[in-house]
Amino acid sequence: MNIGALKEEVIAYSKTIGIDKIGFASADTFETLKGRLLMQQELGYQSGFEEPDIEKRTNPGLLVPKAKSIIAIALAYPSKMKNAPKSTREDRRGIFCRASWGKDYHDVLREKLSKLEEFLKEKSPDVRVKSMVDTGELSDRAVAERAGIGWSGKNCATITPEFGSYVYLGEIVTNIPFEPDQPIEDQCGTCNKCVDVCPTGALVQGGQLNAQRCIAYLTQTKGFLPEEFRTKIGNRLYGCDTCQTVCPENKGKDFHLHEEMEPDPELAKPSLKPLLSMSNREFKDKFGHVSGSWRGKKPIQRNAIIALAHYKDTTALPDLYKLVKDDPRPVIRGTAAWAIGKIGQAESISFLEEHLRKEEDDEVLKEMRAGLDVLRK
Structure with a gap:
């Protein structure tokens, strides 16, 4: 199997199913993230919604046997609402954040990842894959950063050059050894x-x-x-x-x-x-x-x-x-x-x-x- 050619085919296919950005990363352990997560745990800074097992959060090899690489995807979402209703004295209104506009993004991304999985299985019947969005073990942002989707901003969001931080993230861990992409340099600079x-x-x-x-x-x-x-x-x-x-x-x-x-x-x-x-x-x-x-x-x-x-x-x-x-x-x-x-x-x-x-x-x-x-x- 020509891995380089397969990578190009995956990229081309991703565009046909509405994936806005795709990147490839190694499945090596996320050592820096591991240290950071241990510190967050010690400081009591975690939300409690995360996967509690830090090993699973940082070692893709525990999720897919002989994991070699991770495919990261990003989908851009709207930042402005058309025809937003006005809040009036008689009819006060609340607001849901942008990540809760439209259909649940977990479902939207899982659908895209499922299509990518099927594509990989057609091309390589022995492939092993595991997809996740947000609630999976891995840190979507750490994967996206390693795969060159964007850099991790000071606001703890992944910032892409094309879409800013208004992106949903997901990934597939696989045993196919794709060539990794280059991470993007942090561009927050002195902005705080x-x-x-x-x-x-x-x-x-x-x-x-x-x-x-x-x-x-x-x-x-x-x-x-x-x-x-x-x-x-x-x-x-x-x-x-x-x-x-x-x-x-x-x-x-x-x-x-x-x-x-x-x-x-x-x-x-x-x-x-x-x-x-x-x-x-x-x-x-x-x-x-x-x-x-x-x-x-x-x-x-x-x-x-x-x-x-x-x-x-x-x-x-x-x-x-x-x-x-x-x-x-x-x-x-x-x-x-x-x-x-x-x-x-x-x-x-x-x-x-x-x-x-x-x-x-x-x-x-x-x-x-x-x-x-x-x-x-």
Whole structure:
């Protein structure tokens, strides 16, 4: 088998199935990454969503026997929404980050990788392959960097010369010994904008992220959001794009190359109040196909309550009162009580005082008292 010719065939085929960028890397152990991950673990900077086994995250040979190379792919996604609805006083809106616009990118990339796998199997029946996107063992960014897709920016995103950091990444580990491509030199230079503007200081320094403070991570948690982050979250329902939108490499980058990635404006920037009373079935029917739905409706509803407090939306008070009275979930009742306090209408004092006497959950009681303290001041 002529490996060089096969590589050219794979590149040509990738273009016919809508892959925007492809690169090839060796399957050697990611030694530098290993050291970095061990340090992140020691510092408590991990999100907990990652593969816990650092050996599997850094040694492709544990995933595919006799692994020789990795094929990395990138698909560009839009950075601008057409016909975005306006947030008005009567109809406040939240926002999903760009990585949750359109069809769930995991499904889009898996489909492309599956086609590449089939192509490889046709050309080389003995081939061994393993594909992954985001939730796999390997670090997509480390693979993309080694394969020359882009460099790892100070914002911890992969930045490509063509599409900026607005790309989804995936890879295939294989036993075919493809010639590796050259990595791209880091081009962030002295620019430190992403680190300087990170709303919560989650970017400790260029290239180092404390995931526990990252808004993208915090919007996906299911418990009470720590008080210090509630004012920082704004109207974000899922994810955060700040470190991408300020990046000079992303200026003017907006690609609409894949129909399935186009955002439905009503889903990407939804009305907040209807989210509060949505059933599980309604949530799944409406948002189930976007990546931001993977944790279910509870984090989205909690974040919507915080967003209404951010707007001081007095028109939402009846909805928030109903949550405090009727919702069985302490996180939702408590966050609603806190939001009622933040919205700051004097008539809410008697409502919270009444429900303070009925409430039995300690954390909810704490939120109610915090809401009352703000109102009384």
